[in-house]
Amino acid sequence: MTAIGIYGSAGRMGRAITDAIEAAGAQLAGGVDAGDDPAPLATTADVLVDFSTPSALEAHLAAARAAGTGIVVGTTGLSPRHQSLIDEAALDIAVLQTGNTSLGVTLLGILVREAAARLGPDWDVEIVEMHHRHKVDAPSGTALLLGEAAAKGRGSSLAELRVDSRAGLVGSRSEGTIGFASLRGGSVIGDHSVIFAGEGERIELNHRGDDRSIFARGAVRAALWLADQPAGRYRMGDVLGL
Numbered sequence: 001m002t003a004i005g006i007y008g009s010a011g012r013m014g015r016a017i018t019d020a021i022e023a024a025g026a027q028l029a030g031g032v033d034a035g036d037d038p039a040p041l042a043t044t045a046d047v048l049v050d051f052s053t054p055s056a057l058e059a060h061l062a063a064a065r066a067a068g069t070g071i072v073v074g075t076t077g078l079s080p081r082h083q084s085l086i087d088e089a090a091l092d093i094a095v096l097q098t099g100n101t102s103l104g105v106t107l108l109g110i111l112v113r114e115a116a117a118r119l120g121p122d123w124d125v126e127i128v129e130m131h132h133r134h135k136v137d138a139p140s141g142t143a144l145l146l147g148e149a150a151a152k153g154r155g156s157s158l159a160e161l162r163v164d165s166r167a168g169l170v171g172s173r174s175e176g177t178i179g180f181a182s183l184r185g186g187s188v189i190g191d192h193s194v195i196f197a198g199e200g201e202r203i204e205l206n207h208r209g210d211d212r213s214i215f216a217r218g219a220v221r222a223a224l225w226l227a228d229q230p231a232g233r234y235r236m237g238d239v240l241g242l
């Protein structure tokens with residue numbers, strides 16, 4: 001039975017993943033939270049999942065790498081430096097990083113890429129997300145993942161096209177850019193809308209999360225899959241065959 005270790009085990013996602021591990025018939029290797037040493041869990045677990053905080057990622061990757069244990073990184077709010085650390089770790093261990101482990105969002109990313117490729121740059125892309133009042137990062141990891149998918153569909157990268165929320169006299173919209181707006185409130189699990197706005201018509205592709213178990217089930221599925229993979233960097237689409 002595969003033993004899964006959780007970095008961020010006492011948090012909202014950590015608790016949901018603990019339930020999902022049991023439901024999947026897998027084994028919980030243990031959990032680590034703020035102030036704990038991540039190294040022992042990396043040696044006892046067959047595979048790790050990280051749903052904690054960006055500032056802990058470097059230590060979590062180092063522990064996983066030292067132990068030769070694969071890791072699913074679900075933590076969001078990552079910087080370009082974090083992405084480089086993930087690339088480096090993936091030289092030695094299997095790493096899967098994604099801003100959203102749900103089946104629905106993974107498929108939505110494919111649809112967004114396809115729509116962006118077919119519609120062309122005169123269709124403006126805007127991404128709106130809403131999350132619970134406790135969320136600390138914006139735009140959400142999912143919004144950025146969807147923005148990256150739209151940028152790819154346009155043969156570009158999000159770094160070149162990204163415009164974060166507007167305020168004041170910002171001027172008219174530049175063609176081809178991808179705009180983001182983040183709302184926070186209540187207990188919203190995670191809503192995302194990708195809006196393609198053309199002349200006289202609009203297409204909206206939406207995903208609504210009703211329950212955190214959608215992310216937890218996906219994280220466990222990814223972890224069980226990753227436990228058998230050689231070193232490398234993987235995506236949720238690899239797990240789901242999408």
Ligand SMILES: NC(=O)C1=CN([C@@H]2O[C@H](COP(=O)(O)OP(=O)(O)OC[C@H]3O[C@@H](n4cnc5c(N)ncnc54)[C@H](OP(=O)(O)O)[C@@H]3O)[C@@H](O)[C@H]2O)C=CC1
Nearest residue numbers: 008010011012013033034052056074075076099100101215
């Ligand atoms: N990829 C995906 O599908 C999803 C990603 N997420 C992301 O997962 C992350 C966690 O979300 P959520 O569970 O809601 O957040 P919470 O704040 O509820 O939980 C975070 C957990 O991380 C722990 N933590 C903090 N610092 C460290 C550290 N240095 N080492 C180990 N653990 C630490 C916290 O411990 P303590 O309480 O002791 O500080 C807490 O248990 C966020 O980045 C969120 O955006 C969320 C949902 C889905």
Ligand SMILES: O=C(O)C1=N[C@H](C(=O)O)C[C@H](O)C1
Nearest residue numbers: 076099135140141142189190
């Ligand atoms: O913090 C959350 O709750 C969520 N975070 C992820 C993100 O940043 O996109 C995924 C999901 O939307 C919930």
